[in-house]
Amino acid sequence: MLPVILIGGGGHAKVCMDVLSLLNIQVLGYVTPDAAPPSLPFVRIGDDEAVLHYPASSIALVNGIGFHPEHERRKKAYSTFKDKGYSFLSIVHPSAVVAEGVHLSEGVQIMAGAILQPGTHIEENTIVNTRASVDHDCRIGPHVHLAPGSLLCGGVTVQQDAYIGAGATIIQGIRIHEKSLIGAGSVVVREVRPHTKVYGVPAREVTK
Numbered sequence: 001m002l003p004v005i006l007i008g009g010g011g012h013a014k015v016c017m018d019v020l021s022l023l024n025i026q027v028l029g030y031v032t033p034d035a036a037p038p039s040l041p042f043v044r045i046g047d048d049e050a051v052l053h054y055p056a057s058s059i060a061l062v063n064g065i066g067f068h069p070e071h072e073r074r075k076k077a078y079s080t081f082k083d084k085g086y087s088f089l090s091i092v093h094p095s096a097v098v099a100e101g102v103h104l105s106e107g108v109q110i111m112a113g114a115i116l117q118p119g120t121h122i123e124e125n126t127i128v129n130t131r132a133s134v135d136h137d138c139r140i141g142p143h144v145h146l147a148p149g150s151l152l153c154g155g156v157t158v159q160q161d162a163y164i165g166a167g168a169t170i171i172q173g174i175r176i177h178e179k180s181l182i183g184a185g186s187v188v189v190r191e192v193r194p195h196t197k198v199y200g201v202p203a204r205e206v207t208k
């Protein structure tokens with residue numbers, strides 16, 4: 001197993017670091033744009049450019065930048081380093097339940113207590129956060145965030161760059177289109193159009 005450099009030094013990086021430590025994966029340190037705030041008890045290697053001192057074949061990266069609907073820093077870091085030939089490790093917290101045959105693409109992060117049921121397919125750089133639950137035959141695109149406690153019933157599709165808020169429920173067979181945002185605690189009972197924000201019970205579209 002290659003040693004890891006973590007991209008980012010905030011809250012999400014802290015959670016990734018915990019998973020890496022539980023998996024006994026060697027972490028060389030983390031990179032952040034500036035020295036403050038040092039929230040991680042590990043070595044700061046430098047800014048993002050510092051990664052380039054390590055040949056792509058000698059390390060793996062873990063994307064410790066959280067997904068914020070207002071900006072694309074997480075996705076940008078992933079694409080930038082992929083373009084330079086680096087690889088991102090997928091991490092799965094030991095307490096997560098991942099059914100046999102579930103497909104996880106590069107750089108996917110499955111956090112504590114998450115459940116992924118059979119037939120599910122998750123694309124690159126997606127976060128399945130703490131205690132999120134993804135039932136059978138779901139298709140989750142790249143650069144998606146399933147926030148803590150979100151619940152996807154069977155056969156749900158979530159397209160790229162979508163954000164499913166904490167504790168939201170998506171009923172079976174629904175399609176969530178790209179770049180849409182589902183508010184925390186919502187219950188989604190209808191298809192969600194691209195680039196839209198919905199929330200409430202049942203979830204209704206609001207102007208972005």
Ligand SMILES: CC(=O)SCCNC(=O)CCNC(=O)[C@H](O)C(C)(C)COP(=O)(O)OP(=O)(O)OC[C@H]1O[C@@H](n2cnc3c(N)ncnc32)[C@H](O)[C@@H]1OP(=O)(O)O
Binds near residue numbers: 165185
């Ligand atoms: C590890 C981690 O921490 S991961 C982080 C997980 N975080 C989340 O999941 C948060 C997801 N974000 C939300 O739910 C947000 O509230 C959003 C994006 C849906 C709405 O944000 P904004 O557009 O800024 O809405 P704003 O806060 O201005 O509220 C507008 C109105 O909508 C209501 N509202 C906002 N969010 C919700 C919601 N999730 N459900 C129901 N009503 C809501 C507000 O109460 C307010 O109502 P009012 O006008 O009657 O007072």
